[in-house]
Amino acid sequence: DVKVTQSSRYLVKRTGEKVFLECVQDMDHENMFWYRQDPGLGLRLIYFSYDVKMKEKGDIPEGYSVSREKKERFSLILESASTNQTSMYLCASRSYSGNTIYFGEGSWLTVV
């Protein structure tokens, strides 16, 4: 079975803190993604990576950065968390040859 694992399901952080969200996939997929999901706004792409050490900005990259040091792992970094980054964050992956994106269970982040 396809498996995308987000290690942190629920986090509460203070404004200004640095936050790391980790994601691991076990399908040897080349492409990995970070989305955020907000009520009324649907899923919005933050960053994606098409290979190790490669990254591209999505639709809403401001305030975020990413790291892809290994093929199976894609990290989302909030350098200085703000309250408007309170959201559900979804990691996903896809192979070069596939079309379907597989999602993790999500990480609920609250910034206070």
Place this chain on the structure above:
Amino acid sequence: GESVGLHLPTLSVQEGDNSIINCAYSNSASDYFIWYKQESGKGPQFIIDIRSNMDKRQGQRVTVLLNKTVKHLSLQIAATQPGDSAVYFCADLTNAGGTSYGKLTFGQGTILTVHP
């Protein structure tokens, strides 16, 4: 701009009925259409997809229909069960391949509620 939208934000059905969830899209260049199911507190789960050169595709209890003339996509769930209650998203994928992740555009979602 490009968008994938849904006709109805909520749908309530009785257990055993068939459900139809609709989706309109605007991008004629979309290559694939994908349906996801999202249960409360969980990430979206892939249900079924369809290539843009197809009209119909069937899975287990689900059928996706694509009408490119009117840019309309639907998901039919047969014999709906309480476990089918969730939010259903359609998404369209454009220009994917190789290093290009393509553009995946999600609709807002339809809430399906199945009453026992």
